[in-house]
Amino acid sequence: xxxxxxxxxxxxxxxxxxxxxxxxxxxxxxxxxAAAPAPAAPAPGTPEWKIASAESxxxxxxxxxxxxxxxxxDSAGQPTQLRAGTNGWTCxxxxxxxxxxxxxxxxxxxxxxxxxxxAWMARTPPKLDxxxxxxxxxxxxxxxxxxxxxxxPTADNQWVQTGPHVMVMPVNPKELxxxxxxxxxxxxxxxxxxxxxAHVMFPVTPAK
Numbered sequence: 001x002x003x004x005x006x007x008x009x010x011x012x013x014x015x016x017x018x019x020x021x022x023x024x025x026x027x028x029x030x031x032x033x034a035a036a037p038a039p040a041a042p043a044p045g046t047p048e049w050k051i052a053s054a055e056s057x058x059x060x061x062x063x064x065x066x067x068x069x070x071x072x073x074d075s076a077g078q079p080t081q082l083r084a085g086t087n088g089w090t091c092x093x094x095x096x097x098x099x100x101x102x103x104x105x106x107x108x109x110x111x112x113x114x115x116x117x118x119a120w121m122a123r124t125p126p127k128l129d130x131x132x133x134x135x136x137x138x139x140x141x142x143x144x145x146x147x148x149x150x151x152x153p154t155a156d157n158q159w160v161q162t163g164p165h166v167m168v169m170p171v172n173p174k175e176l177x178x179x180x181x182x183x184x185x186x187x188x189x190x191x192x193x194x195x196x197x198a199h200v201m202f203p204v205t206p207a208k
Contacts, residue, residue: 047082053093054082058108058135066091066108090114094138105140109133116169116197120148125196132169137204139163145183148192166202173198 042048050070055063067085069092072078079092091108109117113132119125144150145158153159160183170176176190176198183189188202 050093051082053106054091054108055106056138057091057106058089058137062087062089062135063091063108065089068092071096104138105136106138108135113167113169116199120197123149126169128169128171131171134167134169136162136167137164139165143191145181145189145191146193148195148197162201162203164204166204168200168202170199176200 042052047070051068054068055066057063058066065085065087066089067081068083069079069090070082071092072080088111089108090111092106094104094106110133112128112130113134116126116128116132117134119127140162142153142159142161144153145160147157150157150159162183173196176193179188179190179193179200181190181193183201188200190198191201192198
């Protein structure tokens, strides 16, 4: 609003003659703008594409100031930073197919959720002093609702595809024991119940 008022004030301060633009010049500018090509989308796999993918996981107010990390090239590697952030959140682009994940699943995590994720990747119980929060507003293409380390569907691991959602990681996973684990219940559900990595999934649109 302050910027808009400043623009109005400058316009009022201009001599009247300076506010009038010949019609043909205005039309020429409009035609030139219409003819200007739209910026090209980043090529898949480039750092710019990965940053855009990572930012799609969360609201712009969070993702725009988050640290952007890229997945390691292999299981023995470490994530690499694509952009430094300022708000304590970390976003990742969609996971590469080489990891065995389904892809199309960028995510943004706060600092506590990052602690939780590192514990999950190390297969150690997370030690949290407050709940963690994570966004996956692009959803995912599938994961087991019962096995934290499943890489594909089986007859009994309740493979489920979830649309856009928010995740909450509790300090004490046992507090979730009485909550629903049914992804089709129309609301929040617990994933990986009975494990140290149990967390709540909050769909924000109907599941895919």
